[in-house]
Amino acid sequence: MLIRKEHTxxxxxxGIWKMDESRDALLHLFPGHLRAEVMEYVNGVRSDRRAIEWLSxxxxxxxLLGKEQIIRNRDDGSPYLEDERPHISISHTKDYAAIMLHEFRPVGIDIEFRSERVKKIAGKFISDKEFIDPAQKTIHQLLHWSAKESLFKLINEQGIDFRQHLFIHPFTPILKGEIRxxxxKTDQSSSFSVYYEVHPDYVLTWTTG
Known part of the structure; x- marks a missing residue:
């Protein structure tokens, strides 16, 4: 079910979709003239979760667009639309899918289910120079990870090391805000604004070029 559609x-x-439908229920949401083609693809997907993500x-x-657009994938796995516009970024997590579109600028979006597991891998993507609030450690680490995922999708360069090449300037997490x-990694060494939100089930980040 589409739970959010808004201009940033x-x-x-x-757009954010709550993935609470079955595979068959999602299939029946497609227009009749598309259903056979969609069903043919989905029948070849063994993982029910993967099929639901794809359909959602x-x-x-x-x-979001009010018209048909075909999603393709580049050799590196990043998505694009067959008509080449608008730019698109896609993310999935437990029970949710997110899409960001922009007519003229490249985009990156990430949605992450809230979990304590991020603590185990934080050292792999957070450098010693980055600030983590001890009072909000888990959510702060998760926002760092999600923001860097959004940047990674936006920059779309091979060989990016999250710890070495992506730096999150100090901020204190609130429910909604902006991260610098x-x-x-690139010769330009560009800076970006990454917008974030903290929800009961997930965190969401997005950025544009």
């Missing part, structure tokens, strides 16, 4: 301050279009993102895209981030 950067001119993008954001495509029916959400149809809802810098990448040092």
């Amino acid at each position: 301050v950067s001119g993008g279009l954001l 993102t495509r029916i959400m895209l149809l809802d 981030a810098t990448e040092t």
Whole structure:
């Protein structure tokens, strides 16, 4: 079910889908003339979760744009639309899928289910120079991870090391805000605004080029 559709301050279009339907229920949300083609693809997907993710993102895209668009994948796995516009970024987590679209600018989006597991891998993507609030350690670490995932999708460069090449400037987590981030992988060493939200089930981040 589409639970959110809104335009962002950067001119993008954001969508979030709650994946609470079955595979068959999602299939029946597609227009009749598309259903056979969609069913043919989904029948070849063994994982029920993967099939639901695939169906959810495509029916959400149809809802967001109000017209049919085909999602393709580049050799590195990043998505693009067959018509080449708008730019698209996609993310999945437990029970949710998210899409960001922008007509003129590249985008990156990430949605992460809230979990304590991030503590086990934090040292792999957070550098010693980055600030983590001890009073909000788990959510702060998760926001660092999610923000860097969004940046990774936006920059779309091979060989990015989250700890070495992506720096999150100090911030204190609130329910909704803006993070300043810098990448040092490219010659430009560009800085970005990453917008974030903290929800009971998940955190959400997105950015535009």
